[in-house]
């Protein structure tokens with residue numbers, strides 16, 4: 001209950017400032033009117049003037065050590081990631097840590113809820129605002145009674161999402177996250193056919209997530225391929241025959257590339273590598289394979305690792321060739337199977353390889369897998385993560401990138417700079433980009 005109060009109080013505070021800001025624009029005030037006004041931090045002072053605050057500002061809360069607070073399944077929309085900032089470490093010792101423990105009963109350690117002062121440092125839940133906004137838009141469209149001024153404030157507050165295009169080049173794990181994103185906001189995704197292209201649009205924001213299904217980095221279509229309907233396997237062929245025709249729909253603000261591209265490939269590769277020596281005909285070219293390689297649940301062979309790493313590099317160069325070398329790319333870290341076992345050794349090999357590729361190719365990492373790993377109960381089957389706390393987390397993580405590329409800056413759970421006041425010739429994405437690319441190799 002306290003969580004609800006904290007979260008909505010913060011939203012209300014921000015909305016109050018949003019309307020203040022609009023008034024200021026009208027009277028022609030400074031271009032760097034900030035938001036919320038009580039924490040007036042001009043974008044320039046965060047990055048471009050001495051002393052720069054880059055070290056404090058370029059901190060992605062989702063990359064910090066922290067605690068994933070999931071109130072319970074029924075209220076998964078309050079799921080928050082609570083980073084461990086200094087204020088937690090320096091907080092006074094909780095009474096239940098007293099030693100020697102007075103009295104006979106043991107200390108009560110049953111409270112599942114972080115104290116509000118730590119919870120309020122969790123990264124902003126954009127999904128919370130978006131759900132409220134979508135309901136108000138819907139009520140207005142249907143002529144129902146609604147809070148029109150709140151709708152107007154939210155329209156402005158969420159304007160940074162307008163006209164944005166996010167492209168996922170990934171497998172069905174991300175496609176489900178896209179489908180759930182639309183469901184949360186009362187819309188349906190369009191999935192043309194399994195393993196092809198799919199998309200989801202939030203019409204009132206002209207915000208679209210597009211999904212290109214990547215079937216791994218394999219370089220040919222083996223005749224033992226187990227998906228008869230999958231005519232194209234390589235990303236080169238899939239691009240030519242399947243993805244290219246959607247270019248008009250995936251291009252966003254700059255007119256030549258999506259505003260953000262999220263990619264990932266691992267589960268298809270893992271199955272391919274695991275199946276290869278079992279499926280290739282006996283007496284064929286791989287008949288001398290030793291027993292160790294025939295074993296499916298194993299690490300990648302060194303050659304497989306080189307294969308995966310190099311093909312991924314080729315994939316990224318291909319994407320850059322299509323959309324430009326300055327395309328904003330984010331690698332989504334690889335989630336293991338629902339039941340973590342030796343199959344996941346390959347997944348870990350591939351995740352580590354993907355991190356070095358990201359680091360070298362100027363790609364940032366959305367480390368969702370780090371937070372999902374171990375939550376077997378949150379999977380819908382052996383590989384797909386279900387709708388609930390983990391999809392909510394995914395959506396908020398993804399939106400934090402869109403907020404940032406539009407000029408938003410969040411620090412210690414507060415909006416330090418809102419994109420609605422962003423006025424600069426600089427590309428806001430680049431302000432912290434190098435820091436995050438350097439961190440791509442961390443954590444694993």
Ligand SMILES: *[C@@H]1O[C@H](CO)[C@@H](O)[C@H](O)[C@H]1NC(C)=O
Nearest residue numbers: 162163164165206251252253
């Ligand atoms: C929606 O966004 C796309 C991509 O940025 C843009 O090309 C298009 O003009 C926008 N549509 C409207 C109605 O603003």
Ligand SMILES: *[C@@H]1O[C@H](CO)[C@@H](O)[C@H](O)[C@H]1NC(C)=O
Nearest residue numbers: 317320321323324325326361
């Ligand atoms: C993009 O980067 C690649 C690899 O560094 C380079 O060969 C290519 O010329 C670049 N393309 C453009 C248009 O700058």
Ligand SMILES: *[C@@H]1O[C@H](CO)[C@@H](O)[C@H](O)[C@H]1NC(C)=O
Nearest residue numbers: 071072073074376377378379
């Ligand atoms: C939440 O849902 C998961 C998956 O259905 C289940 O395993 C878990 O026990 C549930 N937790 C609670 C507290 O209901």
